[in-house]
Amino acid sequence: MPTRNPRAPRPPPASPWAPAPDRELQRQAKRDAVLQAGAQLFNERGFHATSLDDIAARLGVSKPTLYYYVKNKDQILIECVRQGLEMTIAGIEASRAAGGQAIDQLMACMRVYAHIVTMDFGMCLIRVGDEELPEGSRKELRRLKSAIDHEFRRLVAAGVAEGSLAPCDPKMTAFVIAGALSWIGRWYHSGGDYTPEQIAEQCIATLCAGVLRRQDVARVGPRTRKATATSKK
Structure with missing residues (x-):
């Protein structure tokens, strides 16, 4: 049986510290958990009614632990709202890159937007705002919001030009589209009667088809114009 040379170097002890890349991944995962918990509590209670103690309690850690990952509550909100906006922009860009007619891209963008406002960060964007x-x-986040608005405008204009949408402003x-879909984030809660996908499809169908029966649509125009003319007298 071979014996170990006492003069041979000993193998290094196993390090209790993870390699640097692993440590960074762990730190990022913990920071993401802080943001997720913050978004959930802001959605449930409101920004001002939520404290760092509340966020720490939800995560099962002490309040000082949070300061390893964020500076303060404002930073948590900034990151939550930014993530909601960036998720929306990324989804819209992916829908546009998929190609197709403008109406197809518009419908895909509407589905993306409607789905994201049912998620923690998207809901935080709508319920708390900037x-x-x-x-x-606030200026930076409003710039990102403006990019979403302009994308919807572009697709609507392109849909009118290609003839798939009725002439409109x-x-x-x-x-109207963004406002209606944003409101989902106000009233949605998980575990309800409809899944996010079902909510998106029903809301989009209502926006695109309206609520009037087809044979009634033609009768609305003349009555509306007559009422308008009467009101001006």
Whole structure:
């Protein structure tokens, strides 16, 4: 049986510290958990009614532990809202890259938007908004919001040009679409009667087809114009 040479170097002890890449992944995972918990609590209680103690309690850690990953509650909100916006923009860009007619791209973008506002970060974007943020962050996040609005306007205008959408004001129509789909984030809660996918499809169908029966649509125009004319007298 071979014996070990006492002069041979001993193997190094196993390090209790993970390699640097693993440590960074672990840190990022923990930071993501802090943001997720923050978004959930902001959605449930509101920004001002949520404290760092609340977020720490939900994660089962002490409040000082949070400071390894975020500076303060404002930073958590900034990151939550930014993630909601960036997820939306990425989804819209992917829908556009898939190609197809403008109406196909518009419908895909609407589905993306409707789905994201049922998720923690997207819901935080809608329920909390940017009014609670410092001025500098507010400007940056409003720039991102503007990019979403302009994408909807572009697709509406392209849909009108290709003949798949009725003539309309692209700006006003984009406001209506985004406003209606954003409101899902206000009333949605998981475990309800409908899945996010079902909610998206029903809301989009209502936006695109309306609520009137087809034979009634033609009768609305003349009555509306007559009422308008009467009101001007």
